[in-house]
Amino acid sequence: MKTLALHKQHEAIGATFQPCGEWEVPFHYGNPRLEYESIHRRAGLADLSLRGKILVTGEDRVSWLQSLISNDILPLKPGQGRYSAFMNHKGKMLSYFRVFLQPDTLIIEDVGEVGDLTYQALRKFLLYGTKAKIHNGLESWGLLLVTGPNGPDILTQALGVEVGPLQVLDTITFTFGDMQGFIARTEETGRQDYELFATVEALPALWSHLLKTGKEAGLQPVGREALETSRIEEGLARLGPDLNEKIVPPEANLEGIAFSLSKGCYPGQEVVARMDTYGAVKRRMVGLVLDTEDQRLPEAGAKLFSGTREVGWVTSSTYSPLVQKPIAF
Secondary structure, three states, X not given: OEEOOOHHHHHHOOOEEEEEOOEEEEEEOOOHXXXXXXXXXXXXXXXXXXXXXXXXXXXXXXXXXXXXOOOXXXXXXXXXXXXXXXXXXXXXXXXXXXXXXXXXXXXEEEOEOOOOHHHHHHXXXXXXXXXXXXXXXXXXXXXXXXXXXXXXHHHHHXXXXXXXXXXXXXXXXXXXXXXXXXXXXXXXXXXOXXXXXXXXXXXXXHHHHHHHHHOOOOEEEOOHHHHHHHHHHHOOOOEOOOEOOOOOHXXXXXXXXXXXXXXXXXXXXXXXXXXXXXXXXXXXXXXXEOOOOOOOOOOOOOEEEEOOEEEEEOOOEEEEOOXXXXXXX
16 A cells, blocks of 8 residues: 655654555544544644645647536646636536646645545647647645644744735645745645645655644644545535536536536537536535434435335435534535
């Protein structure tokens, strides 16, 4: 099983690991409930380096990607981003990601942990003669998340950047030693979420620096369990369990978020447009609060029934400290 670049650092502070695809990731650091509280009341630091990260360069980078994905990226200015999807001809979601426009590069970040699925899907469409190059940054670039109300002040103190004014999907560059990375305002927990893109060589020192600088403000490492609980409470769908080839974007309530009806042709566009024109969305992703006396969670794929009629299935579930009941999509 593969391990993250920061595996030794996680191990040294008591992480309990869990498999995620081919990788081993921190599930918690001893007290998931305390980590959840840090996200909501103070600040948490998480390692999201397992996320797919793609760098697209070259003269045709914007026009090439624009022709393939579901959202319109032509209006973006450097330092801005958008959600988008990549679909098959039936409109089913092959991938769901954020696209960030940098001065000479497009950065694609998966909203979920699916290895290099997005990279492998997109590279097949890079035809000979296209003036664009696509680089798989899954293992060469790391990704850290600083989340929680104290996050902006911690980042200002640690890196000398003002992230407070950033709107969701805006980015700002930062320098750490000899490395230049960038910070993106994102939506991972529903709190103030800031993702730091950095080279794997700089990642160990950056991780330690953030923990040291943020200690007085209550910054502590948080694992996958606390992140997932916060995400599901907030109703944020993730690539893999929630968004996959079973789903068409309108079914996941992504209108105005991840696809455009006016940008022109792209794979799956006709299906999405037809659903909009004829109101043919027959099912929707919804949140569930389970009224049970215990904390048992339904497994992913568990079928939902109304009487004897099957009406859906579970994709993600957790126990919510907020409502003190199991919840799910």
